[in-house]
Amino acid sequence: MKPLHQKIRDDIEGQIRSGALKPGDRIPFEHELMAHYGVSRMTVNKALTPLDEAGLIERRKRAGSFVRLPRLDSTVLDIPDIQHEITARGEAYHFELLSYTIRTASTDEERELAGSGQVISLTGLHFASAKPLAFERRLINLEAVPDAETIDFTRQSPGHWLLGAVPWTHVENQISAAVAEGQIARHLRLDAGAPCLVVDRRTWRDKARVTTVRQVFDGAAYRLIARFDHG
Incomplete structure (x- = not known):
């Protein structure tokens, strides 16, 4: 027995x-x-x-x-479509838009992206099976992507739309570790001090900057993988 x-x-x-x-x-x-x-x-x-x-x-x-939610794997050298990754695993996905404004670039980060033009500034949450997976803070350069102003991001995530609408030619990823605290911990429903994975990404279409985004992931539910081919 x-x-x-x-x-x-x-x-x-x-x-x-x-x-x-x-x-x-x-x-x-x-x-x-x-x-x-x-x-x-x-x-x-x-x-x-x-x-x-x-x-x-x-x-x-x-x-x-x-x-526990299945851990999602993404390739470092690509731009992952979080919505596609989650639904491909048979899980329910949705994006919750937390804030949205259109304004003339005023901060250093906004002016680096759009010069003196306008930006969309938004925050939101990616959910997998009704559990928060990632908090996102994003800026979109409206001069480079004017159609973004007409998109309802309560119906689809900005990253998913951008990947389909604006072919990128260059991407820069910066990956770091952090601990959950304050607003991020509350949004991700994590205990203060829980491990998080942070991805800061900038993308270009030819010479035009398209978007800047910071995504903070529940570190227990997401990881990035680097793959290289030896030429």
């Missing part, structure tokens, strides 16, 4: 593998598992710890344990 902690682990893992528990679903609280199986908290912890280490669940302080 298998140990009780193994039975609990196998039961939960079986529900995750079968799809009965989906990414983002909360599994029963520890006290609920204790009552259901008639075991101690130590036994429940012994069952959940390997599931957490295997990347199947995510344990959050004071909130419980949740089925």
Whole structure:
């Protein structure tokens, strides 16, 4: 007969593998598992710890344990379409527009992008299976992309639209690590200090700057991969 902690682990893992528990679903609280199986908290912890280490669940302080979203992989040398990546994995995607303004470039960052022209400044959230995956802050040069002013970014993400509408000729990616804090932590529903992956990107179409964007990802749910061919 298998140990009780193994039975609990196998039961939960079986529900995750079968799809009965989906990414983002909360599994029963520890006290609920204790009552259901008639075991101690130590036994429940012994069952959940390997599931957490295997990347199947995510344990959050004071909130419980949740089925972990599949980690998305992207290639560093490309511009990933977050919407396409998420839907390709069979997950529901949506973009929540948090702020949107059109204004004459006034900050150093805006003037570097658009000179004395106008920019769209927006922030938003990318969701995978109803869980925030990335916070985005973006500037779009309206002189380079005038059609952007007519697009409803509550219906599609700006990155998805730009990839289809404005073929880019040059991209610069800067990747760094950070910890969740303040507004970012609240938007991504992360504990303060949780690891995040930050991507700062600038794109050009010929000599015209198109967009500047900073995307802050939940570090436990996203990673970037570099691939190189030896010529």
